[in-house]
Amino acid sequence: MLFVDQISMNNTPNTLQTFPAVKPNPNVIFRRLGEEVVLFNLETDHFYELNGTAARFWELLHAGRDSTEVCKQMLEDFAVDSDELVKEAKDFLVQLRREDLIAVDE
Secondary structure (H helix, E strand, O other): OOOEOOOOOOOOHHHHHHOOEEEEOOOEEEEEEOOEEEEEEOOOOEEEEEOHHHHHHHHHHHOOOOHHHHHHHHHHHOOOOHHHHHHHHHHHHHHHHHOOOEEEEO
């Protein structure tokens, strides 16, 4: 469901609280291209392509929403099971962090 070219998503509703304050890395720029979003990390020179659902997730993060608010909005925007969404969101956040696309205040 949520994906990027080098990123995908996976865990349970309570584990999203592992990421209380998530924000995009200021060295990552993005642009929406149709249904997708392209991210470019200025520090690593890597591009990432997010599909429609991952693109929406990124836009909500970029708008300043925390991971819980993002998931609530995603449940309104997409026909998806809440447990499945949280599993995918958790994995997606882990992968975004691994690629240094987000910063996490723990």
